[in-house]
Amino acid sequence: MRTAAKCFLLICAVAASGVAQSPQAPPPAAPSALAQVIDRIITQENQLSKSIARYHPLVETYIQHVKPDRELGAVPEKDEYFLGKLNLAGGIDDHSLLSAPSLPAKSLKFFNRFFSIRFLPSGFAQMALVDEAGFDRQHYDFEYVRREFLGEVRAVVFDVKPKKGSGAGRFLGRIWAEDQDYHIVRFNGTYGPTTSYRHYFHFDSWRVNMGPNLWLPAYVYTEESDFRYLKVRSLRFKGQTRIWGYDLKQGSREDEFTKIVVDAQNPVRDQSDTPADLAPVGGLRAWERLAEENVLQRLEKAGLLAPEGEVDKILTTVVNNIQVTNNIDIQPEVRARVLLTTPLESLTVGHTIVISRGLLDVLPDEASLAMVLTHELAHILLGHRLDTKFAFDDRMLFADEQTFKRLGFRHDAKDEAAADQKALALLENSPYKGKTAAAGLFLKALSAQAGGLPALIRPHMGNRMADGKTVSRMAQLMNSAPQLETARKEQIAALPLGGRVKVDPWSCRVMMLRNKPVALLSAREKLSFEVTPFLPYLTRQSTTEQVAAAGAVGAVANTGAATGNGGGATDQFKTSGSDHDSQGSTETTMAATEARPATPAAPPKQ
Numbered sequence: 001m002r003t004a005a006k007c008f009l010l011i012c013a014v015a016a017s018g019v020a021q022s023p024q025a026p027p028p029a030a031p032s033a034l035a036q037v038i039d040r041i042i043t044q045e046n047q048l049s050k051s052i053a054r055y056h057p058l059v060e061t062y063i064q065h066v067k068p069d070r071e072l073g074a075v076p077e078k079d080e081y082f083l084g085k086l087n088l089a090g091g092i093d094d095h096s097l098l099s100a101p102s103l104p105a106k107s108l109k110f111f112n113r114f115f116s117i118r119f120l121p122s123g124f125a126q127m128a129l130v131d132e133a134g135f136d137r138q139h140y141d142f143e144y145v146r147r148e149f150l151g152e153v154r155a156v157v158f159d160v161k162p163k164k165g166s167g168a169g170r171f172l173g174r175i176w177a178e179d180q181d182y183h184i185v186r187f188n189g190t191y192g193p194t195t196s197y198r199h200y201f202h203f204d205s206w207r208v209n210m211g212p213n214l215w216l217p218a219y220v221y222t223e224e225s226d227f228r229y230l231k232v233r234s235l236r237f238k239g240q241t242r243i244w245g246y247d248l249k250q251g252s253r254e255d256e257f258t259k260i261v262v263d264a265q266n267p268v269r270d271q272s273d274t275p276a277d278l279a280p281v282g283g284l285r286a287w288e289r290l291a292e293e294n295v296l297q298r299l300e301k302a303g304l305l306a307p308e309g310e311v312d313k314i315l316t317t318v319v320n321n322i323q324v325t326n327n328i329d330i331q332p333e334v335r336a337r338v339l340l341t342t343p344l345e346s347l348t349v350g351h352t353i354v355i356s357r358g359l360l361d362v363l364p365d366e367a368s369l370a371m372v373l374t375h376e377l378a379h380i381l382l383g384h385r386l387d388t389k390f391a392f393d394d395r396m397l398f399a400d401e402q403t404f405k406r407l408g409f410r411h412d413a414k415d416e417a418a419a420d421q422k423a424l425a426l427l428e429n430s431p432y433k434g435k436t437a438a439a440g441l442f443l444k445a446l447s448a449q450a451g452g453l454p455a456l457i458r459p460h461m462g463n464r465m466a467d468g469k470t471v472s473r474m475a476q477l478m479n480s481a482p483q484l485e486t487a488r489k490e491q492i493a494a495l496p497l498g499g500r501v502k503v504d505p506w507s508c509r510v511m512m513l514r515n516k517p518v519a520l521l522s523a524r525e526k527l528s529f530e531v532t533p534f535l536p537y538l539t540r541q542s543t544t545e546q547v548a549a550a551g552a553v554g555a556v557a558n559t560g561a562a563t564g565n566g567g568g569a570t571d572q573f574k575t576s577g578s579d580h581d582s583q584g585s586t587e588t589t590m591a592a593t594e595a596r597p598a599t600p601a602a603p604p605k606q
């Protein structure tokens with residue numbers, strides 16, 4: 001218990017440094033009013049425990065086991081990943097959060113198996129609720145601490161301790177409840193008591209306002225620096241759990257349907273400019289586009305693909321830059337979308353390039369993004385087609401859990417090599433010519449760390465970027481890259497996970513984070529490919545501004561905010577200029593990319 005308390009205090013101290021606190025805040029009211037506040041918090045939490053069963057969002061947990069490192073403090077040595085659908089109906093019956101290699105994952109009852117499960121995912125889902133059975137005055141003591149702002153939301157803070165003899169799996173830690181309706185918006189601590197066969201991790205769990213009177217779990221950060229189990233074994237790890245897709249619909253089709261207006265006076269006429277049946281080539285293209293649309297809609301419906309949005313436009317701009325300078329005109333036009341998962345991957349579905357959120361996060365600059373997108377563009381140009389079997393609707397009729405078994409978009413080694421060659425040629429004749437040193441450096445960093453990150457580099461549907469320590473994507477770019485210097489803080493080869501893209505957990509919309517870059521104190525803050533604590537900037541959704549507010553609620557602060565500094569070049573699509581003289585301007589931010597006209601500047605001079 002002593003160790004547990006120590007960890008808890010440490011986490012609190014770190015977390016508290018990033019939030020505004022009102023000095024010398026008096027208790028909110030007289031004892032009786034305080035008692036009422038506690039009662040309301042208890043009521044709201046127990047209502048959430050019941051109502052959450054109606055939602056089935058996706059839950060993704062990514063864990064990195066770390067080992068001490070002389071230069072970087074700690075580095076990942078292996079990782080774990082799982083993705084599933086949350087199913088909290090029927091209660092949680094297994095509080096154990098540990099599935100050590102010697103302990104089989106025995107209870108997956110409330111977690112529908114989705115892809116791969118090796119840790120015990122139910123343990124991480126558990127951290128979405130304080131205590132689904134017994135969060136009340138009979139089981140807990142509450143002690144008022146202070147008022148505090150979490151983002152825009154003012155919260156009352158309590159320390160919560162289980163009463164003696166109140167049983168296993170009780171929460172011990174601190175809760176933050178917003179001061180209008182008294183929903184718990186954050187809780188931080190652990191469960192207990194730990195026994196020889198039950199182990200509990202420390203966690204920091206956050207909820208987000210997703211509508212009037214609706215605060216739902218969205219982020220959980222877990223960390224242990226010296227977790228002992230089975231007497232002698234020790235775990236050091238950190239992990240992120242993300243929950244999204246509370247409002248999964250059938251794509252955008254429902255909206256479309258409501259827009260159909262029946263007007264008997266003016267019979268509906270097909271507005272398309274095709275005067276007659278399609279010619280064979282046109283027919284084939286339409287058929288392929290149908291398969292593409294089917295796949296995209298199915299992925300969106302499963303909550304795996306973000307709805308079309310602002311990030312897609314940024315990606316498309318980069319793709320257009322490549323096409324225009326190479327005099328390419330692809331019909332139907334090339335589009336881009338974001339896969340919401342963490343593992344690093346990109347793929348092509350027909351003429352749509354898909355890039356994962358995790359990969360977008362870690363790419364250091366626009367030229368590196370161009371490298372990834374150009375490889376996929378090359379597949380399209382080379383006619384590496386989507387299997388048109390997906391044009392048949394019945395192929396889309398499967399359970400969400402089957403998605404990655406049914407939909408695969410991998411190319412063979414020959415096509416991969418051909419796409420790499422073509423992509424290099426395209427980049428040579430693009431605005432990114434001479435700027436690919438950072439992309440090569442990124443691949444070097446990937447090569448250096450991939451051995452410790454097997455789960456991060458294992459794609460769901462696309463081709464691998466690296467196989468073990470061997471980079472299998474655009475590896476030629478590494479030849480022109482500078483030497484990788486992990487100990488030098490100025491050289492940012494890859495960014496941490498979670499620093500660039502935020503996901504609205506209700507609608508699955510993705511947005512770019514726009515944090516100010518802050519100089520790093522040491523190489524320990526580079527955190528390439530690493531997970532970092534969550535510190536969302538909480539806001540309330542007004543009923544009139546649902547969409548706008550949705551943008552802010554998902555705002556996960558980067559590492560820096562949680563540790564009291566800026567976290568480096570997280571938001572900027574730039575590298576530290578001094579490292580790559582070829583990089584030139586360091587102003588290639590995401591915002592700049594977005595603002596750039598689709599027609600790029602003059603082609604590079606030869």
Ligand SMILES: [Zn+2]
Pocket residue numbers: 375376379411415416419463
């Ligand atoms: Zn490929």
